[in-house]
Amino acid sequence: MPFxxxxxxxxxxxxxxxxxxxxxxxxxxxxxxDTLEAAIARQGQWRGDGSLRGWLCRILLNRFRDGLRRRRPxxxxxxxxxxxxxxxxxxxxxxxxxxxxxxxxxxxxxxxQRAALLLVALEGMSLAExxxxxxxxxxxxxxxxxxxxxxLRQLTGRAPVSHRPGKVGE
Amino acid sequence: xxxxxxxxTTEEAQALRHGSxxxxxxxxxxxxxxxxxxxxxxxxxxxxAALVTLYSPVAEEPLPDRLLNMVRIARQSPPPRPTPVLWxxxxxxxxxxxxxxxxxGGARLVPGAAMPMLAQAAMASYSTYAVEVRHPVEVGxxxxxxxxxxxxxxxxxxxxxxxxxxxxxxxxGGRLLPGDASPAALLMYEDDLGRxxxxxxxxxxxxxxxxxxxxxxxxQAFWWVEDGLACALAGDLPRETLRRxxxxxxxxxxxx
Numbered sequence: 001m002p003f004x005x006x007x008x009x010x011x012x013x014x015x016x017x018x019x020x021x022x023x024x025x026x027x028x029x030x031x032x033x034d035t036l037e038a039a040i041a042r043q044g045q046w047r048g049d050g051s052l053r054g055w056l057c058r059i060l061l062n063r064f065r066d067g068l069r070r071r072r073p074x075x076x077x078x079x080x081x082x083x084x085x086x087x088x089x090x091x092x093x094x095x096x097x098x099x100x101x102x103x104x105x106x107x108x109x110x111x112x113q114r115a116a117l118l119l120v121a122l123e124g125m126s127l128a129e130x131x132x133x134x135x136x137x138x139x140x141x142x143x144x145x146x147x148x149x150x151x152l153r154q155l156t157g158r159a160p161v162s163h164r165p166g167k168v169g170e
Numbered sequence: 171x172x173x174x175x176x177x178x179t180t181e182e183a184q185a186l187r188h189g190s191x192x193x194x195x196x197x198x199x200x201x202x203x204x205x206x207x208x209x210x211x212x213x214x215x216x217x218x219a220a221l222v223t224l225y226s227p228v229a230e231e232p233l234p235d236r237l238l239n240m241v242r243i244a245r246q247s248p249p250p251r252p253t254p255v256l257w258x259x260x261x262x263x264x265x266x267x268x269x270x271x272x273x274x275g276g277a278r279l280v281p282g283a284a285m286p287m288l289a290q291a292a293m294a295s296y297s298t299y300a301v302e303v304r305h306p307v308e309v310g311x312x313x314x315x316x317x318x319x320x321x322x323x324x325x326x327x328x329x330x331x332x333x334x335x336x337x338x339x340x341x342x343g344g345r346l347l348p349g350d351a352s353p354a355a356l357l358m359y360e361d362d363l364g365r366x367x368x369x370x371x372x373x374x375x376x377x378x379x380x381x382x383x384x385x386x387x388x389x390q391a392f393w394w395v396e397d398g399l400a401c402a403l404a405g406d407l408p409r410e411t412l413r414r415x416x417x418x419x420x421x422x423x424x425x426x
Contacts, residue, residue, distance in 0.1 A: 008241045012229035015237070020225040029234060036240040042387060055387065062388035062406070102220040120188045121218040122225050127188040135297050135388065138185065145188070146180035152217055 003043055006052050007036065013123070014056060020118050021064065023107055031067065035060040057123070057133040061115060098156070105155035113148035116141055177204045187214065287350070289384035289391045292370035292402030295347055295356050297389055300366040300405070307343030307358050317344050321355040325373055327399065331357050332369070332422020337415050339367060351375050359415075367405035367412070369419055374400035381416070383409070392416040397424070 014035060018028035038059050039046075046055060106114055112134075119130035131138045177200045178186075186197040201207045299306050309317040314331065321329045324346055331341050339359040347354040352373035360366045379395040390412055393402035401423060403416045 004241055004245055007244075008238075011233055011237055011241075012231075015231070015233075016225050016228035019228045020221070029237060033237055033240060036237065038387070040240065040244045042385075045386065059387045066406075099220055099224050102217070103224055106221075117217075118221065118225070121221040125188075126190075127185055130188070136301060137298075139181070142181040142184040145184040149184070149214055149217060150180070153213055 003046060003048075004040075007039060007056075010053055010056055011036070013053065014060060017057070017118055017123060018060065018064075020106070020122055021111075021115055023103075031060060031063060034063050038063065051129065053123070054125070054129050054133050057119065057125075058135065061134060064111075064115070101156045102152070105152050108155060109148055109151055113144050113151070116144045117148040117152075120145065177207055180210070183207065183210065187211070288370070288372075288374075288395070288400050288402050289382070289393045289404070291347075291349075291354065291372075292368065292391045292393065292404040293384065293386060293389045295354075295370055296366075296368040296391070296404035296406075299345065299356065299358065300368060306366070308345035310343040311341040313343075314341065321346065324353045325355055325371070326352055327373060329355050329371060330423070332419045334359050334367075334415055334418050334422070337411070337418055338362065339415060342366075349373070365405070365407060367403055367407065367415055370402045370404065371423070372400050374398060376400070394420070399423070 011032065014032045015028065018031045018035075019025060022028045022031060035056060039056055042059075046052070106117075109117070116130060116134060119125045119133060120127070123130075125133065127138050127141060131141045134141060136144075183197060186193040186200075197207075197211070201211055309320065311317070311331075318328075318330060321344060331344065334340070338361045340361075342358050342360050344355055344357040347356050347370075349372040354370055354372035357369040357371070358366055359369070374395050375398070376395060378397075379393075381392060381394045384391045384393065389404060389406050390409065391402045391404035392412060393400070395401075401419070403412065403419050405412055405415070407415075
C-alpha cells in the first residue's frame with residue numbers, strides 16, 4: 001500500500017489510542033495531527049521494513065512525552081478538566097458502572113503505565129512491538145504492565161487479599 | 171479469598187501473555203496447574219475487554235477534517251525527495267551559514283562520506299540509557315576522576331568529559347559500551363529540565379570526517395571523526411540547542 005494510504009488507514013486507530021491516553025478529545029486529536037505531520041515530513045525515513053503502525057505509535061509517544069514536558073507547570077490545573085462522558089454513551093446499569101470504574105482507574109495510572117497497557121490491550125501489540133514503540137526494554141515493559149494491571153485491579157475493586165505481612169498498604 | 175499463585179511471577183506472566191503463540195500456550199499450560207494464575211489471567215482478560223469496549227469505538231467515529239487534510243495536502247504536494255538512508259547530512263551545510271566554521275578549527279564542513287554506524291550507535295545508546303531513572307550511568311559524576319581514568323584506560327586514549335555548563339548541561343556520569351576499533355565511552359549530561367544528551371566517543375582508525383547531522387524519530391545526533399576519535403552527541407532537542415552543545419563538546423574534547 002502506498003505510504004499515504006497506509007497513513008490514512010492508521011488514523012482511526014491512532015485516534016482511539018490517543019483518546020485513551022490523553023482522555024480528552026481535542027488534546028488527543030491535536031496529538032494525532034502532530035504525529036501525522038511529523039510522519040509525513042519524515043516520509044523519507046520510513047524504510048517500509050517494519051510495522052508502520054509501530055513507527056507511528058513511536059512518533060506519537062515521543063510527541064506525547066514532549067507535550068508532558070511542556071505542560072508540566074500547569075499539570076494540576078489540567079487534572080481538573082472533567083473526563084469525557086461520551087465514551088460511556090449508550091451504556092447502562094452495571095456495565096456502565098464497571099466501565100466508568102475502569103476509565104477512572106486508567107486516569108489514575110502513571111502516564112508510562114497507561115501508555116504501555118493500552119499498546120498491548122487496545123492496540124493488540126506484542127511485548128516486543130510495544131517495547132519498540134515505547135523505546136524501552138521488554139523486561140521494563142513487562143514489569144510496567146504488571147504494575148498497571150495490579151493497580152487497575154485494586155482500583156476496580158478486585159484487589160487480591162494480601163497473604164504476605166509487610167505487603168499491606170504498599 | 172483468591173488463591174495464591176506460585177508458578178511464575180506477574181512479570182513473567184505478562185511477557186508470556188503478550189508473547190508468541192508458543193508463549194501463550196506455555197502460559198495456558200501453567201495456568202492449568204495454578205489456580206492463582208488462572209484467576210489473574212481471567213482478570214487481565216476482563217481488563218483488556220473493558221479497555222477495548224471503552225476506547226475502540228473512537229476508531230469508528232467520523233474523522234475530523236483537520237486530520238484528513240493532513241493526508242490530502244500531502245497527496246497534492248510532491249513527495250519529499252527520499253533520502254537513501256536515514257541520514258540527513260544537509261545540516262552540515264546549514265551549519266556553515268550559521269557561522270559554525272569560525273570555531274571549528276580545521277575540520278571540513280562539507281557533507282561527504284557518511285558514517286552512519288557512529289550516529290546510529292550514539293542514538294541507540296542515548297535511547298537506551300537516557301530514559302533510565304535509576305541506572306543511566308555506571309559511574310556517576312561524583313566519581314569523575316575514577317570515570318576519566320577508567321574510560322581513558324579502556325579506550326587507550328585520554329578521555330576528558332567536556333564541560334557543557336555554559337549550555338546548562340552538567341555531567342551525570344558515564345559508562346563503557348562495546349565499540350568497533352575500541353570500546354566506546356558514553357558520557358551522559360542533564361539539564362535542569364531533566365533533558366539528557368549522550369556523548370558517544372570511540373577510537374577510530376578510519377578517515378576523518380566532516381561534522382554531520384543524523385535524525386530519526388525522537389532522536390538526533392551530530393557526529394564527527396577527528397584525530398583518531400569518533401564522537402557523536404545524541405539527544406532529543408531542538409537542532410540549534412544540540413548544535414550549540416556539539417560545539418561546546420567539540421572544544422572541550424579537542425582543547426585539552
